[in-house]
Amino acid sequence: MIYxxxxxxxxxxxxxxxxxxxxSLNRGLLxxxxxxxxxxxxxxxxxxxxxxxxxxxPSSENESFIGDNHYISFNDTYLLTLPPYEFTIKTWxxxxxxxxxxxxxxxLLTKDDLIVRYLPQDIKTVFDQYINEKKxxxxxxxxxxxxxxxxxxx
Numbered sequence: 001m002i003y004x005x006x007x008x009x010x011x012x013x014x015x016x017x018x019x020x021x022x023x024s025l026n027r028g029l030l031x032x033x034x035x036x037x038x039x040x041x042x043x044x045x046x047x048x049x050x051x052x053x054x055x056x057x058p059s060s061e062n063e064s065f066i067g068d069n070h071y072i073s074f075n076d077t078y079l080l081t082l083p084p085y086e087f088t089i090k091t092w093x094x095x096x097x098x099x100x101x102x103x104x105x106x107x108l109l110t111k112d113d114l115i116v117r118y119l120p121q122d123i124k125t126v127f128d129q130y131i132n133e134k135k136x137x138x139x140x141x142x143x144x145x146x147x148x149x150x151x152x153x154x
Contacts, residue, residue, distance in 0.1 A: 001026065001113070003106045009045060009093040019092060025085045025108055027148070030078040032107030033057060037067035041093070041100035049104070050088040051080075064092075065102075080108070081144040111152045 005023045013019050035047060035057075046064035049057040056078070058065060065072055093100055109117070 001028075001108050001110065003108060004103065005089065006101060006103050007047070007089060007091050008099055008101045009091040010099045011093055012096050013091070013093045015046070015092045017092060019090065021089045021091070023087045023089060023104065023106065025080060025087065025106065026110055027080055027083075027085050028108045028110040029114055030076055030080065030106060030108050032105075033072075033074055033076055034103075034105040035065050035067075035072040036103040036105075037065075037070050038101055038103070039069040040098065041066070041095065041102075042068045044094040045100040045102055046092050046094075047102045047104070048090045050090065051086075052082075053088075056087070079145055079148060081148040082141070111148075114152070 003023055003025055005021055007021050009019060033049075037045060043066045046066055048055055048064050055061065087106070089104055091102060
């Protein structure tokens with residue numbers, strides 16, 4: 001599944017302004033992230049992607065994606081296992097005259113997609129061993145990931 005949102009940010013929207021867009025997703029594995037800045041912003045439009053208030057992309061604290069007629073594209077492996085399945089995109093625009101646009105695309109595999117594309121039957125044994133080794137971990141995120149893997153392998 002490919003999710004996309006196009007965000008137009010007005011001129012003079014500051015970093016501390018509450019300019020956020022929610023991108024609803026499904027439970028699954030994020031495998032691709034694309035950020036496209038069409039021509040025009042000259043590095044004045046900024047974008048950050050959060051999940052549940054935590055900055056995910058870019059990973060560096062206090063940084064943001066910027067560009068001008070520029071694609072930022074990379075593979076990743078990030079599990080979305082706890083609802084709500086959504087990202088919040090924060091944007092701000094230092095341009096005092098013009099609004100600018102950023103396009104965010106996210107490639108996400110659901111459980112069924114992942115099985116069909118990537119998991120041969122014998123790998124189930126490897127995941128079963130991993131799950132059994134991790135049973136003692138008690139963090140909510142770790143437990144959600146293990147539950148997802150167990151459900152996935154049924």
